[in-house]
Amino acid sequence: MSSAAVAPLHRAVRFYAAPIGKKAVMAITGVILFGYVVGHLLGNLQIYAADHDQINRYAAFLHDPGRATLLWGVRALLLLSVVAHITASVQLWVLKREARPIGYVKKDDVPAAYAARTMLWSGPIIAAFIIFHILHLTAGSVLPLQEIAPNQPDVRANVISGFQHPAVALFYIVAMLLLCLHLYHGVWSMFQSMGVSHPRYTTGLKRFAAICAIAIAAGNISIPIAVMTGLLSN
Numbered sequence: 688m689s690s691a692a693v694a695p696l697h698r699a700v701r702f703y704a705a706p707i708g709k710k711a712v713m714a715i716t717g718v719i720l721f722g723y724v725v726g727h728l729l730g731n732l733q734i735y736a737a738d739h740d741q742i743n744r745y746a747a748f749l750h751d752p753g754r755a756t757l758l759w760g761v762r763a764l765l766l767l768s769v770v771a772h773i774t775a776s777v778q779l780w781v782l783k784r785e786a787r788p789i790g791y792v793k794k795d796d797v798p799a800a801y802a803a804r805t806m807l808w809s810g811p812i813i814a815a816f817i818i819f820h821i822l823h824l825t826a827g828s829v830l831p832l833q834e835i836a837p838n839q840p841d842v843r844a845n846v847i848s849g850f851q852h853p854a855v856a857l858f859y860i861v862a863m864l865l866l867c868l869h870l871y872h873g874v875w876s877m878f879q880s881m882g883v884s885h886p887r888y889t890t891g892l893k894r895f896a897a898i899c900a901i902a903i904a905a906g907n908i909s910i911p912i913a914v915m916t917g918l919l920s921n
């Protein structure tokens with residue numbers, strides 16, 4: 688390989704070796720995962736459509752064999768983003784510990800400091816939730832999946848029958864609350880990594896992060912609650 692071809696690779700490796708490189712990877716993968724969570728929520732909310740087949744038609748559209756390359760491309764991008772996000776976060780945590788072995792408490796912003804501290808354990812619990820969630824609603828290993836036709840899941844029926852189990856519904860609700868804290872801190876950190884953290888904008892950016900995080904959690908949590916209260920049923 689020519690030295691001209693190696694140079695950009697070398698620069699990328701050196702950029703990643705510095706904390707700012709890892710923060711950039713966290714911000715970019717965070718934006719990709721955030722975009723997925725927003726798109727997924729919009730898809731999930733179709734469960735409230737008066738036409739009960741709406742969400743199943745949407746799922747069939749996503750799983751259309753003609754779009755298999757796109758579907759697997761998106762899945763691969765998501766998996767890569769999750770792995771890179773977790774790897775960079777662990778490496779940053781190690782660097783931070785090495786630089787400042789004794790932690791300090793900043794008392795000026797209690798909600799932000801609380802959300803920052805929760806990142807350490809909210810991240811792994813959300814990762815565990817995603818594995819459980821895929822086993823539950825994609826693989827059908829937790830509860831048997833109902834189908835409309837061969838290889839065409841009855842998404843509406845599967846979501847509703849899943850949340851009729853209080854333990855499943857409760858786990859989803861707890862995971863969504865943690866996701867809310869994680870997104871709040873994550874969105875705010877992303878602005879800081881991008882250098883958009885001028886004191887003049889701090890309140891506005893934090894409010895924006897909080898609104899996004901709460902809206903996403905509330906939208907998702909509404910589904911198990913609607914099932915448990917009987918508002919949504921098969």
Ligand code: HEM
Nearest residue numbers: 724727731746762820821824825842846859907908910911
């Ligand atoms: C109440 C909340 C949620 C509901 C009702 C829900 C519903 C679903 C359903 C029905 C599927 C299977 C889709 C299909 O086979 O067509 C699915 C897949 C998935 N969901 Fe969720 N979801 C929720 C929250 C979340 C959250 C918060 C995340 C991420 C943090 C997430 C990540 C995923 C992933 C990664 C898949 C696999 C996608 C694939 O197979 O390509 N979900 N979800």
